[in-house]
Amino acid sequence: MQYNWDTYATPDVLEDVELDVDATLERELVxxxxxxxxxxxxxxxxxxxxQHTAEQAEQCTxxxxxxxxxxxxxxxxxKLKPMRDAICDRGISAEVL
Numbered sequence: 641m642q643y644n645w646d647t648y649a650t651p652d653v654l655e656d657v658e659l660d661v662d663a664t665l666e667r668e669l670v671x672x673x674x675x676x677x678x679x680x681x682x683x684x685x686x687x688x689x690x691q692h693t694a695e696q697a698e699q700c701t702x703x704x705x706x707x708x709x710x711x712x713x714x715x716x717x718x719k720l721k722p723m724r725d726a727i728c729d730r731g732i733s734a735e736v737l
Contacts, residue, residue, distance in 0.1 A: 664716060665716070665717070666714055666715065666716065667714070667715065667716065667717050667720055667736050667737060668711040668713075668714055668720075668736070668737050669690070669711065669712050669713040669714070669715075669720045669723055669724055669727075669734060669735075669736055670709050670710065670711050670712070670734065670735050670736075670737055671686075671700070671704050671709065671710055671712050671727060671732060671733070671734045672704070672708065672709045672733040672734065672735070673704050673705055673707075673708045673709065674732070674733055676731065677731060677732055679698075679701050679705070681730075681732075682697075682701045682704065682732060683697040683698055683701050684697075685727060685730050685732060686700055686701065686712055689723050689726045689727055689730075690712055690713050690723055692712070700712050712734075717736055720736045721736060724736050
């Protein structure tokens with residue numbers, strides 16, 4: 641079988657598109673337990689930084705305490721990085737994973 645290559649459309653312009661894959665991937669903001677910060681302090685931080693309700697912040701804080709860590713927010717790296725920085729600035733250990 642012979643193909644007629646003239647019938648296939650070819651683009652006039654080829655674009656080289658770069659996509660920052662890291663910026664589009666869903667990541668987790670994880671807060672880790674410590675022996676320094678109080679429950680109330682962590683709860684207040686999660687409410688202020690992550691816009692959690694009091695109930696959400698309390699549940700996350702209990703998980704942090706009993707499990708050693710908790711995913712407190714999910715989103716892109718660009719969305720979570722400022723939250724992570726704000727939590728760490730308050731002396732609480734957190735990472736974007």
